[in-house]
Amino acid sequence: MIAAATIRRTCRRTGRAAFRRCAVMATNVGAAALLLLAAFAFIPGDPISAAAGEAAPVQTASPWNWGEASFLLRFEKLLEAVIRGDFAFSLHYDGVTVADIVRQGLAPTLILSLGALATAAAPGIAVGLWASMAGPRAAAATTVLFTVCLSLPVAVAAAALVYALSIFWRLTPTAGWGDLPSAVSPILALALPMFGHIGRAVWALAAEAAASPHVRAARAKGLSRWAAARRHVLGNIAGPLAAHLSTAFAALLSGTLLVETLFSVPGLGRETVKATLNRDYPVIMGGMLTLIMLNAVAGLAAELLRVLSDPRGDERHGAVRE
């Protein structure tokens, strides 16, 4: 009976949070999309002729075939395309729809960013927790480690990884995609700076929790340092940590633009960068909108995880501890 009531309560709580977050997400995505549309509608000239390059311009029924149409007319055409979710065809790849390009690019990008998140989060959380419970010398050493990692530019990390893993030890290919070894370097290049970010955040969150009376009491009762951290600290910081991980995921998504280009990974990031160089406006737009949506979904997931992991529930004030 108690279990059933708890589940009911959790569902209600989660549902409320989900609804609220969805409303925020829809507003954010809508605002971002409108800004993006306005930016695209400002582009001078005709995108189709610009992309055609050496070949003669082609007349198609694409929403991008706007010739010298006015800003408002262009905006209207684009808005219609967004609402229908159909950006028609790529201007660079003949006969390939934007939807196809986005669909094919999504898997590598998600694998890279989720893989990097997992790779960075597990050691980041462990080292951060340990640092918060350890003595001042260990804390100083970890500060150096975290700072070095988080100030490492992704491009530098990528170059170092290629040299070490691909050229020196010949363990992984320098670029490409399709098997596990080819995913190692890009995931590590993304994860290395993120490890520093997550570690430092966990440390900051945990240090505060570790100093609280109930943790000190637990330690005084003889609980080991690690057990106290696991049972009493980690639980307390789970909510803010989930929020932090969602921000980290968003940062990793933007990171894929560079990493996928450097490692020739056929993901959404590289497609978007390539589309920018090819002036393939429909693909840029589709790619950007998808990345915005992914960001919003990550935000939503973080919110739900926060609610689920927080025993006090969704109420911000006056919550009763069960």
Add this chain to the structure above:
Amino acid sequence: MPGGGVKFFRRISVRLISLAIVFCMVCATAPAGALTLRGNLRDDIPNIDPASFNGPVANRLLSLVYEGLTRFTEDGRILPALATAWETPDSGRTWRFHLRADVRFHSGRPFTARDVRYSFETMLRAKRPSFSAAFLDRLNGRAAFVEGRAAALSGLVIVDPLTIELHFSEPVTTFPVFPFFIFDSGAAADGGDGWFNSISGGTGPFKLAEWRRGQEVRLEAHRSYWNGAPAVQELRLLVTSSAEKALTMFDAGELDFVHVGEAAFRLVMGDPARRARAQLVERRQARFLGMNQALYPPFADARVRAAFSLGVDRQAVIDGIYAGMARTAPGYAVSTLAPAAAEGEEDTKDLVHRFDPTAAQGLLAQAGYPGGKGLPPLELNVIESSRDEGAFYADQLSRLLGVPVTVRALERAAIIAAANAGALPFFLGGWTADFPEPLTYLGTLWHSASRFNQARRKDEAYDGLIDAARRTIDPAARRRLYVQAEKRLAETAAAAMLPTPFNMLLRHERAAAVSINAFGGLSFATTAVHAGP
């Protein structure tokens, strides 16, 4: 209570680990076979439709899969391909081709005259026709067919299954040299629109096995190729948009051969290990500083154009930017694209200016711009990959001649689109030869009726010479007309011709069967196989 956090993270990590395991299982790949060679494609390809325009990289790739009626050697000889013989009874107005018997498409279907008709008709009606469509401009009934007024091309007559006749409205004396892709008329029936994405419809030495957009093209040897199967079983060509990446992959042994662009020559020549693996051939390409008289009035004066040409130090560019791996041709086209002059015939010599700043300054002064005074500011438009070279010319023209020149570098498609539209006053132009005949440059770049006359040059005397050459069937007489046309270009200082970098291919020992030719295409040995160490 607090333990909830631990459980939550445990749950998440279990999911992430299972995701990683599934990923590993999905992504397992087979190791490469001994006869598989891995190379690079210097740029991404927009489509693999043999009937459509798809840019130079895709065109060279598709020439391994599809063939034309004839083929040409690097020294400009025309050899039989899908046609074994050809003749013209009326000096170029009619061309009759005798097709090769016993040629089979990759599908196994026999090749016949019907496929030639199908290929030409598909190409002419393509949304974005292949460059070769222009070679059929004067074919009878072309306009009616393209506009849909006729169901078939009246100028193309199938005499029998292995003989076709082409009838033109005026003589097209160089028709046999023009490259085409002939494809399987049964392929569209099998694969519908877009058949070329999944079906290999050519007769060439390689079959198209797979195209992963933006990543890789996989080709397999066509074992029953009429001219001998290539000494390579499989070719995997990876799209490497950056030269540095391709070179790193080559160093790591992940690529067996790499086609290197000129922007990366110094990276190769400065490294003894790479240098030892480089194959270099002279490239058939015309490069020039284009000067549009309509958009920059001082260019209307030939002395100003000549001064610009005299003011660029070509040897410094060859040594400093291309590590010595480039050459300035002595003329505009004949010296590189026509057979050597016969005894007693006039030859092309010294038509391109040598660096002479004093003469350049003198000419500018004569034209009324002493020390460059009075010349409006000028922007040199270059493709991104030629930025260094452009900057060098701009600096030289500013310093030596006092011309206020700056550089604007844009991506390839933008520069080419603007140049073709005649919208650039001053630009670094280039044209890779489509076939071994001076007409490929002379008729395309400088004839006033050409849509690629990027400098918008107008010279009736020159146009007359080129039109006459087009009508002249005798090669020696045609050569004389080309030489005259070239001289006319030099007299009028049509452009500042520039050095042309070589074509460079790096190859490991196991890829010794591969070589690069003057037109930038890959050639494959058909006999000995190098299995590598």
